[in-house]
Amino acid sequence: MAKSDEPVIIKKYANRRLYNTGTSTYVTLEDLAAMVKAGEDFVVFDAKTSEDITRTVLTQIIFEQENKEGQNLLPITFLRQLIRFYGDSMQMLVPHYLEVSIDNLTREQGKFRDQMAQAFGVSGFGPLEDMARRNMEMFQRTFGAMFAPFARREGQTVAAAAAETEKPARGAGEMDDLKKQMEEMQKRLDRLTDKDKT
DSSP states (O other): OOOOSSOEEEEEOTTSOEEETTTTEEEOHHHHHHHHHTTOOEEEEETTTOOBOHHHHHHHHHHHHHTSTTOOOSOHHHHHHHHHHTTSTTTTTHHHHHHHHHHHHHHHHHHHHHHHHHHHOTTOOHHHHHHHHHHHHHHHHHHHHHHOGGGSOTTOOHHHHHHHHOOOOTTOHHHHHHHHHHHHHHHHHHHHHHHHHO
């Protein structure tokens, strides 16, 4: 059966039941999670108001997945920082930053898996976790410094703070590419900070 370019329409009824109009069957959040994993696109509409509630349903799927034993992907520090961005002046930049980051990770995940398996065996994701932690620290420092330029220690620049936290392993081409992207983002942030000072 050929895959349609159009997303499947899911209707959510007042009784919280989800109806897949493509297969004419009721589905669960678990079924929708399986569709996402299979690369099937869908949109969810409230059956009564016709409002697009796709974001809410996807968030519910993440909540369900996070509540499963051993399925946690979102660290508590990340969740807290994300909550802090709501209503913050940086709120409009966060979605784009997260999209770019997850797109890069998605593109590179096959390479990461192969490299980690070759270098460390099956359970060798410690270095990847360490890199993610350093990137999050750099992200927090960059945005914190951007809006509190006078709170920085004297003589320390955002670029210096970023250089302290991001020290990828030598010889890793993908890490070098990621570093270049982060440096470019840092230069843009520095230019914005400089404009704010004048």
